[in-house]
Structures are given as C-alpha cells and as structure tokens.
Amino acid sequence: MKEASMKDPLDVAFIGMGVDTAFRDPTTGNYQGGQLELVGEVLAFGHLLDTHYETHFRAEGFPGCWAYEVAETFGEWGARQFMAGQILNPSTVQLWLDSHAPAEATR
Numbered sequence: 001m002k003e004a005s006m007k008d009p010l011d012v013a014f015i016g017m018g019v020d021t022a023f024r025d026p027t028t029g030n031y032q033g034g035q036l037e038l039v040g041e042v043l044a045f046g047h048l049l050d051t052h053y054e055t056h057f058r059a060e061g062f063p064g065c066w067a068y069e070v071a072e073t074f075g076e077w078g079a080r081q082f083m084a085g086q087i088l089n090p091s092t093v094q095l096w097l098d099s100h101a102p103a104e105a106t107r
Contacts, residue, residue, distance in 0.1 A: 006046040011071040015046055018075020031083035042078035045093045056103040063105055070101045
C-alpha cells in the first residue's frame with residue numbers, strides 16, 4: 001500500500017532523522033525489524049503532520065521550528081512505538097500532535 005505523500009521534504013528528512021535516532025539506541029529493546037521498514041511505517045503517518053500544520057498553523061505559523069520540534073520528535077516517538085510492538089493509528093498520532101503541537105501554540 002502506498003502511503004500518502006508529505007508536502008514538505010524537510011519534514012520527511014527530519015522524520016527519518018528521528019527514526020534513525022530511535023533505531024540506533026541500544027536501549028530500545030529487541031526490535032527485530034529492519035530500518036527501511038521502520039522508516040516506511042512511521043512515514044505512513046506523516047501526512048497527518050501536514051494536515052495538523054495546515055489546520056492550525058498555516059495562517060500564523062508554528063512558534064518554533066516545526067522540522068526540529070515536531071517532525072523529528074515525531075519520527076523518534078513513532079519509531080519507538082513500533083519498536084516496542086505498539087500499534088499506531090491516526091487517533092494515537094493525533095493525540096501525540098495535540099500534545100506536542102497544540103493548536104493554541106501559534107506565533
């Protein structure tokens with residue numbers, strides 16, 4: 001299944017950086033999957049970051065650096081979830097976004 005594509009290539013890159021951080025952490029347990037698959041699993045939810053940004057921050061902007069503070073952090077969090085055997089779905093990702101990039105946090 002082809003995942004929805006993301007609009008900002010920097011978000012894609014920074015999500016990948018976050019996944020790499022989690023993947024290389026020796027304390028993440030006994031994850032048996034490959035890094036390629038892990039990146040794909042996390043990126044499959046990347047379009048939700050686009051939607052969240054467009055909905056809440058397009059007009060006034062995010063008050064920090066979206067790529068560092070949201071995309072990269074999401075990549076690491078998402079990878080750790082998958083590596084721990086958790087199932088991500090749009091609802092859990094949205095809860096994470098609401099917590100890490102709340103709508104009221106505009107410039």
